[in-house]
Amino acid sequence: MIIAIEGCAHGELDQIYRSVENLSRQRNAKVDLLICCGDFQAVRNENDLQCMAVPEKFRQICTFHKYYSGELRAPVLTLFIGGNHEASNYLQELAYGGWVAPNIYYLGYAGVVKFGGIRIAGISGIFKGHDYLKGHFEKPPYTNGTMRSVYHVRNLEVFRLKQLKEDIDIFLSHDWPRGIYNYADTGELLHWKPFFRDEIANNVLGSQxxxxxxxxxxxxxxxxxHLHCRFAATVQHNETQSTHFLALDKCLPRRQYLELIEVPHNASQTLELCYDPHWLAILRSTNHLLSVHPTTQYMPSGGPGCRERYEFYPTEEEMGDVKTIFNDDYRIPLNFSQTAEPFRPRPNYNRNARQAEPQLNPQTTELCKKLGIDDPLEKLIGKPTIVSTPVFNPDEITLELDDEEEQLDEQPEKAIPVDSNEFFIVDTKPQKRSKMSLPQPQNETLDDVPLCTEKGPVIEATNITSSTEQVTEDDLPSTIKKFKRRNQALYVDPENSS
Ligand SMILES: [Fe+2]
Incomplete structure (x- = not known):
C-alpha cells in the first residue's frame, strides 16, 4: 500500500489534499492513506478557535470546518495525531480516538489502529517534564495555563504504549524523540539548522x-x-531490528512536507481502519490508572514494595474478553456525528467568541461503554451533557460534489540535500552528495497548485515557481506573502518548545 506522510498540517487541508493528488499523479501511485503528524487544527467554529493555543491575532478558521460540515469530503482516508496547536476542546472529546469528520480519524491521546493489517501507533502532544506525571485534569473553558498543558504528554499514555512490546510498523509523534539526531550526521543537520547546536550539545532537543x-x-x-525541517535517520536497535525515522516540515510553499512510502501488506486484508485488539485489552486493564487530577501519579514499576500489577501485555484471557466484546470484528464504525455547529463562512467572523463548553462525544461514549472503561472527559465534567445541535452523519448522504517553531520559521530557508534511500519511493534522478542517509524528498513543489489566501477563497498560484528555481520571498505575489505570514505567525507562543 502507499501511505502519504505529512508534517505539520496547520489547518491547510485543502492544500494538503491537492498536494497529495498532485504527487500521486506525478508518481503514478494511488495513495491509500494520508497520515498527518500533528498541529492539525480541527477547528469547527469560532468557539473552537478560542480553545487553540495561538496568539489572538493569529487565530484563523482555516479549512477544516468544510470537511466537518459536509461541504467537502476528505478524498483520502486521513489519520492524524495532535500537536501543540489544536482545537484541544474537540480533541478532548475523543480521548481514545474517533472521527473528527467523515474519513478523517484522530488517534486520541495515544492509540493503535490497523490498516490493511499494518499496525500504526502514535501519541499526541508534546513533552513537558513539569506536566508529565499529572492526570488529564484540563477542561474547557481553559485558562492560559491549561490551554497549553492540555496538549502536554502524560505518563499514562507512554506507559500504555510501552505495554505493546514490539511489532509496531509505524509510530507517530509530533515532537522528535530526543537523541534521534545522533543516528544521522549531526554535523550536516547543524549546517542547515545551526540554532539546534546548543540543544543537541546538551541533549535536550526532542522528547524524552x-x-x-x-x-x-x-x-x-x-x-x-514540529521542528519544521526534514530530517531522516536510521536507528539500528540490534542485528534484526531497526527504525527508519523521518521528520517532515509544515505545509508551506517550497517546504518538504509530504512524502510517500510503500509499505508491503497482506493483499487479503481490506483497507479499512480497524481497532487493535491488544491496545483495546491494554485500555481495559489499565483503566484504573486514569487520573483527571493535576496531582502527581506514578505508573506501577514493579520496584521494591510494588504489590500491584505492573505489566499489562494482554493475557490470553484478556484477549479472549476483547474478542467476545467485539465479536472478532474490529472494524472502526463509521459513526461520526457533529457535536457542535459548523462554522458558517462569512468575511468578518467573530474572533472574540467565547471558548466552547466541554461536550461529550457519542463515539467515545459508545466505545467506553463497550470496553467498560472511563471517558476522561466524562470523569471531569460528570454525566453526559445534552448534545444541543442536530446530529447527522454525512457518511449517509450523497455529496455532489513554540518559541522554537517561530525561530525555525525565521531561519533562511535552505533545502537539506538528500540521498536516495531504499525504503522510500524515490526519484531516479541522481542527487548531489550528502553525508546524511536521507530519503529522496517527495515534497509538493506547489507548481500549478491553488493556494489558500489568508481570508478569502482559493486562488490559482500561477506565479509560483518550483523550489528548484530559487525564488525569493520578494518574487512571490502579495497574496502568497499573506499565506506565508499567516502561517509564520502561528508559532509566536512562549510555551511551545520542542
Ligand atoms: Fe508543533
Whole structure:
C-alpha cells in the first residue's frame, strides 16, 4: 500500500489534499492513506478557535470546518495525531480516538489502529517534564495555563504504549524523540539548522518520552513533525531490528512536507481502519490508572514494595474478553456525528467568541461503554451533557460534489540535500552528495497548485515557481506573502518548545 506522510498540517487541508493528488499523479501511485503528524487544527467554529493555543491575532478558521460540515469530503482516508496547536476542546472529546469528520480519524491521546493489517501507533502532544506525571485534569473553558498543558504528554499514555512490546510498523509523534539526531550526521543537520547546536550539545532537543518509546517499541518507521525541517535517520536497535525515522516540515510553499512510502501488506486484508485488539485489552486493564487530577501519579514499576500489577501485555484471557466484546470484528464504525455547529463562512467572523463548553462525544461514549472503561472527559465534567445541535452523519448522504517553531520559521530557508534511500519511493534522478542517509524528498513543489489566501477563497498560484528555481520571498505575489505570514505567525507562543 502507499501511505502519504505529512508534517505539520496547520489547518491547510485543502492544500494538503491537492498536494497529495498532485504527487500521486506525478508518481503514478494511488495513495491509500494520508497520515498527518500533528498541529492539525480541527477547528469547527469560532468557539473552537478560542480553545487553540495561538496568539489572538493569529487565530484563523482555516479549512477544516468544510470537511466537518459536509461541504467537502476528505478524498483520502486521513489519520492524524495532535500537536501543540489544536482545537484541544474537540480533541478532548475523543480521548481514545474517533472521527473528527467523515474519513478523517484522530488517534486520541495515544492509540493503535490497523490498516490493511499494518499496525500504526502514535501519541499526541508534546513533552513537558513539569506536566508529565499529572492526570488529564484540563477542561474547557481553559485558562492560559491549561490551554497549553492540555496538549502536554502524560505518563499514562507512554506507559500504555510501552505495554505493546514490539511489532509496531509505524509510530507517530509530533515532537522528535530526543537523541534521534545522533543516528544521522549531526554535523550536516547543524549546517542547515545551526540554532539546534546548543540543544543537541546538551541533549535536550526532542522528547524524552518519545526517546524511551523508540527504544522499547522499536517500530519499523517513526514519523514526526514540529521542528519544521526534514530530517531522516536510521536507528539500528540490534542485528534484526531497526527504525527508519523521518521528520517532515509544515505545509508551506517550497517546504518538504509530504512524502510517500510503500509499505508491503497482506493483499487479503481490506483497507479499512480497524481497532487493535491488544491496545483495546491494554485500555481495559489499565483503566484504573486514569487520573483527571493535576496531582502527581506514578505508573506501577514493579520496584521494591510494588504489590500491584505492573505489566499489562494482554493475557490470553484478556484477549479472549476483547474478542467476545467485539465479536472478532474490529472494524472502526463509521459513526461520526457533529457535536457542535459548523462554522458558517462569512468575511468578518467573530474572533472574540467565547471558548466552547466541554461536550461529550457519542463515539467515545459508545466505545467506553463497550470496553467498560472511563471517558476522561466524562470523569471531569460528570454525566453526559445534552448534545444541543442536530446530529447527522454525512457518511449517509450523497455529496455532489513554540518559541522554537517561530525561530525555525525565521531561519533562511535552505533545502537539506538528500540521498536516495531504499525504503522510500524515490526519484531516479541522481542527487548531489550528502553525508546524511536521507530519503529522496517527495515534497509538493506547489507548481500549478491553488493556494489558500489568508481570508478569502482559493486562488490559482500561477506565479509560483518550483523550489528548484530559487525564488525569493520578494518574487512571490502579495497574496502568497499573506499565506506565508499567516502561517509564520502561528508559532509566536512562549510555551511551545520542542
Ligand atoms: Fe508543533
Amino acid at each position: 518520552a518519545n526517546e524511551s518509546l523508540l527504544h522499547e517499541v522499536k517500530p519499523k518507521y517513526w514519523f514526526a513533525a
